Amino acid sequence: MPRFLITSALPYINGIKHLGNLVGSLLPADVYARYLRQQQQQVLYICGTDEHGTPAELAATEHGLSTEDYCNKLHDLQRDIYQRFHISFDYFGRTSSKANHEITQSIYRDLEQRGFIKQKAIEQVYSIEDKRFLPDRYVEGTCPHCSDEKARGDQCDGCGQLLEPYELIDPHSAITGSKDLIIKQSNHYFLCLSKLQQDVGAWVDRHKHWSPLTQGIAKKWLQEGLQDRCISRDLNWGIPLPTDNNEKKVFYVWFDAPNGYISMTKEWAEKHAPDSSAWKDWWTESDDVHYTQFMAKDNVPFHTIFWPAVLMGAESNYKLVDNIKAFNWLLYEGGKFSTSQKLGVFMDDALELFPADYWRYYLLSNAPENSDSSFTFQHFSKVINKDLADNLGNFVSRVSALVSKYFSGQIPKEQLAAYTFPVEMKVQVKELLKDINDNYQQCNFRHLINCLKKLYALGNEYITKAEPWKILKNDEKAGADILSTCLILIRIMAVASAAVIPTTSEKLFAVLQLTQRPDALTIQDESLFATVDTSIKTDKALKLFEKITDKQVEDLTQRFGAKKSS
Ligand SMILES: Nc1ncnc2c1ncn2[C@@H]1O[C@H](COP(=O)(O)OP(=O)(O)OP(=O)(O)O)[C@@H](O)[C@H]1O
Ligand SMILES: [Zn+2]
Known part of the structure; x- marks a missing residue:
């Protein structure tokens, strides 16, 4: 039986993450993991905070904390917020852990022994x-090409030119503004990527099923030719390089972060598995583990080229990724959401505004799968009001009100015994369920939401057309049959949507007074069409979703239009 290993790109520690991070990595991985578990598959979903590097040190200084204390604090904050978004990690770890120190240093030693590390002094x-x-x-100055005064030492945003820090006119520190800068030589360690070009190229070639976005990025790097890449930094915070020279170097964050996937699995096994060595069979190259990674496009080179090269060079026999689900950008006011620039809607604010399921549903409906997509409160409200409030919510509320009113919440047993689900509708629903299942399996999230939307609409249209409120006045049996069909449809909606809107699905099961969990039933299970013997208890109309008003949209657009202030 196959097993599914799932990771989402490790959220960087420098703040609470935004809706872009959520839709570009955490949420789709969670939905995939939930779907597979629902299909009774064995799943291990691993993630954690990426904690090293200069931005972490600077954020700590800004908050008046040591880097370690800052990371402890932000790790807890991030973990808490992901829980509130119902992201169902099996383990949420940290790249600063002891296990990651050990695994990263051991991978480095292998690479060194096998001749894939070289030293070079750089300025x-x-x-x-x-x-x-x-x-x-972190070096800023005036661009020599376009005179933009805000050019950075790596690139000028004014004209897009790639730069070297020494090319800047009037260079100064972006941290303190100090102009007291010198060029210093420092010995650094490099991964000999150029020697691994062929192996990585052949491996990428074998993955023809990767999406055009993933393949395109990987092939571009390969075509340009892999350059040896620096893996060390002169910083205090990080994983020390185990070198013989008497130097204080730490690994460059790109080198240690992805090893976190492995070390976090090790910690998961130590804490939660019956056998503490269980992590090894998830990470040893074997046919039964299928490994999928989720990330946005900036992370693709690291997961298709650099990290696989590290693992191949170390000849560690660690499992390499099978599939990569990559995303474009979710844009905010025409630009990219940004944690460091505090631009966009952040996950803590989002949860204060609306329940997690609103965001989960909307973000997937608008996922930047084939191109960048834009977030606006206007669009958000349109989707929530139409799909969730008008279709799903309205349908469930009409059905529960009618069953309460005409049958005191319980359709008589003799009528249920004589009932079967309408044949024509069954064909239609089965077809939709097949599409829903396929889209979950293939991680086509926009299509998935489209199918769910069709399922909700089908219920709503059916009850509108069948008009049970009229029929029930003269023909109780015919009315009971229509409502039985509706109750079954509610169960099907809950089961099919469980991975996307888990809280709502549970509420639907609660409405039906079902004791099972919606995610305990598989999506194409024949038993979904069996009668629902319920006793609904609603005295007034049930309101699953609050509609978002134009006034709210206006206020929120205004409030979040400017940069977040803190
Ligand atoms: N606007 C966005 N749309 C989609 N995915 C995004 C967006 N911004 C970041 N991501 C993805 O979120 C994941 C976690 O990102 P990370 O914490 O490293 O933040 P980041 O890329 O540095 O974002 P920021 O620039 O806002 O700090 C990565 O896979 C990243 O590619
Ligand atoms: Zn410029």
């Missing part, structure tokens, strides 16, 4: 006032 900008080497993007 870097050192800020005397900051007492630190400055990464290129």
Whole structure:
């Protein structure tokens, strides 16, 4: 029986994440994991915070905390918020863990032994006032090409030119503004990626099923030719390089972060599996584990080229990824959401505004799958009001009100015994369920939501056309049959939507007074069409979703239009 390993790109520690991070990595991975579990598959879903690197140190300083304390705090905050979004990790770890230190250092030693590490002195900008080497993007100045005064040492956003820090006119530290900068030489360690080009290229070629976005990015890097890549930094915070030279170097965050997937699995096994060595059979190359990663496009080179190269070079026999579900950007006011620039709608604010299921449903309906997509409150309200409030919510509320009113919540047993689900509708629903199942399986989230939407609409249209409220006045049996069909449809909607809107699905089962969980039934299960013997208890109309008003849209657009202030 296959087993499914799932990881979502590790959220960086420098703040509460935004809706872009949610839709570009965490949410789709969660939906896939939930779907597979619902289909009775064995799943391990691993994620955790990515904690090393300069932005973490700077964020800590900004908050007046040591980097370690800051990371502890932000890790807990992030974990809490993912729980509130019902992201169902099997384990949520940290790249700063002891296990990650050990695994990263051991991978490095293998690479070194096998001749894939070289040393080279490089020149870097050192800020005397900051007492630190400055990464290129923390050097700012005037662009020599377009005179933009806000150019960074890696790139000018004004004209798009790639730059070196020494090319800037009037360079200064982006941290303190100090101009007291010198160029210092420092010995650094490089991964010999150029030696691994062929192996990585052949491996990428074998993955023809990857999406055009994933393949396109991987092939572009390969065509340009892989360059040896620096894996060390002169920082205090990070995983120390186990070198013989008497130097204080740490790994560059890109090198240690993905190893976190492995080390977090190790911690999961130590804490939660019956056998603490269970992590090994998830990560050893074998046919029965199918590994899927979720991320947005900026992370694709790291997961298709750099990290696989590291694992191949180390000849570690660690499992390489089978499928990569990559996303484009979710845009906010025409630009990219940004944690460092505090731009966009952040997950904590989002949950204060609306329940998690609103966001989960909307973000997947608008997922940047084939191209970038834009978030607006206007669009958000349109989708929620139409799909969830007008279709799903309205249908369930009409059905429960009628069953309460005409049958005191319980359709008589003798009528249920004589009832069968209408044949024609069964064909239609089965077809939809097949599409829903396929889209879950293939992680086609926009199509998936479209099918769910059709399912909700089908119920609503059926009851509108059948008009049980009229029929019930003269023919109780015919009316009871229509409502029985509706009750079954509610169960089907709950089961089919369970991975996307888990809380709502549970509420639907609660309305039906079903004791099972909606995710305990598989999506194409024949028993979904059996009669629902319920005793609904609603005295007044049930309101599953609150409609979002034009006034709310206006206020929220205004409130979040400017940069987030804190
Ligand atoms: N606007 C976005 N749309 C979709 N996915 C995104 C977006 N921004 C970030 N992601 C993805 O979220 C995941 C976690 O990202 P990470 O925490 O590293 O933030 P980031 O890419 O540095 O974002 P930011 O620039 O906002 O800090 C990554 O897979 C990243 O590609
Ligand atoms: Zn420029």
